[in-house]
Amino acid sequence: MTHDLSPQLPPLFNSVQGIWDVNSPIKFHYHNSMHSPIEVTAGIQAIMDNLAVIKLFAPRLNFEYQGLTSTAPALIPNGQFEIGFTREELFRSRWGLSWGYAYVWWASHIYDSMQSYRPAPFLNILETQGVSEANHAFRAINLHEWGHSLGVNHLNSGQHSIMANNPYNSWKFQGILRWTDMLQYWRTYGYSGEMKGYVLLDEDLTMYIPSMEWANAEYWIEMSYDGTVNGSHQFSVKDLGVIPEHYAVQITSCASIGPKSSRLVITEAFWKGSRYTLTLEAINTAATTWKVVNAELIP
Numbered sequence: 001m002t003h004d005l006s007p008q009l010p011p012l013f014n015s016v017q018g019i020w021d022v023n024s025p026i027k028f029h030y031h032n033s034m035h036s037p038i039e040v041t042a043g044i045q046a047i048m049d050n051l052a053v054i055k056l057f058a059p060r061l062n063f064e065y066q067g068l069t070s071t072a073p074a075l076i077p078n079g080q081f082e083i084g085f086t087r088e089e090l091f092r093s094r095w096g097l098s099w100g101y102a103y104v105w106w107a108s109h110i111y112d113s114m115q116s117y118r119p120a121p122f123l124n125i126l127e128t129q130g131v132s133e134a135n136h137a138f139r140a141i142n143l144h145e146w147g148h149s150l151g152v153n154h155l156n157s158g159q160h161s162i163m164a165n166n167p168y169n170s171w172k173f174q175g176i177l178r179w180t181d182m183l184q185y186w187r188t189y190g191y192s193g194e195m196k197g198y199v200l201l202d203e204d205l206t207m208y209i210p211s212m213e214w215a216n217a218e219y220w221i222e223m224s225y226d227g228t229v230n231g232s233h234q235f236s237v238k239d240l241g242v243i244p245e246h247y248a249v250q251i252t253s254c255a256s257i258g259p260k261s262s263r264l265v266i267t268e269a270f271w272k273g274s275r276y277t278l279t280l281e282a283i284n285t286a287a288t289t290w291k292v293v294n295a296e297l298i299p
């Protein structure tokens with residue numbers, strides 16, 4: 001276990017002003033391309049799911065979806081924001097071999113952005129692994145490109161970020177917002193609102209708790225899934241770190257762990273598009289291993 005007290009954050013494209021204006025709505029379209037290997041409603045759903053997660057961590061941003069457009073992402077006029085697939089040969093001639101590309105313009109702040117996707121890799125997954133894997137790949141790459149569209153560059157040290165690309169594991173790794181990303185969005189756009197024991201559960205049930213009170217400090221915590229014992233799901237603390245005080249402002253957590261408590265109630269856990277309330281009990285005195293004693297779907 002490592003205790004990273006000064007987490008490295010992904011750099012901004014423009015460290016001074018390259019962020020969206022939080023005072024005006026950010027209007028965007030989805031490009032309904034005939035070359036898109038992703039079904040239109042699935043593509044829109046993936047974008048909206050990612051946007052909902054991002055808005056939890058950057059709640060001051062106000063995105064407004066404007067519907068479908070027939071204008072290719074590379075050809076959008078200034079002042080707009082667009083997400084879509086670009087013709088294969090156009091994408092390759094402009095941006096080479098990558099899966100997705102986000103392009104951001106800024107003057108005093110970001111005023112124009114687009115996300116362009118290359119159809120071929122998604123078509124390949126569609127043919128070899130099926131539609132749900134292709135949609136999953138798009139969702140993950142889209143989340144990474146959302147990061148770029150918000151003004152964030154790659155993070156080339158460690159892998160605790162959707163913006164990690166070196167070492168780059170796979171699109172599966174980019175599909176979940178991690179604590180580094182949360183800190184970055186709070187640093188960039190500020191935080192207003194209330195976060196109560198909110199967690200993100202990865203596909204493999206890795207649990208990310210962005211803010212938790214423990215011994216008079218705010219921590220982020222990553223817990224790995226250890227399987228079931230006597231029918232109860234067990235997790236152990238894999239990594240944790242202090243959230244710097246200047247990021248922790250206005251964030252409240254209803255949960256506490258460690259010496260203070262052997263019971264952990266997470267009021268809102270987000271997994272595969274649904275929300276759950278989880279109750280965990282510590283099963284060792286150091287409170288590094290926990291079991292889920294109750295899980296309720298939030299309707």
Ligand SMILES: [Zn+2]
Binds near residue numbers: 144148154165
């Ligand atoms: Zn990237």
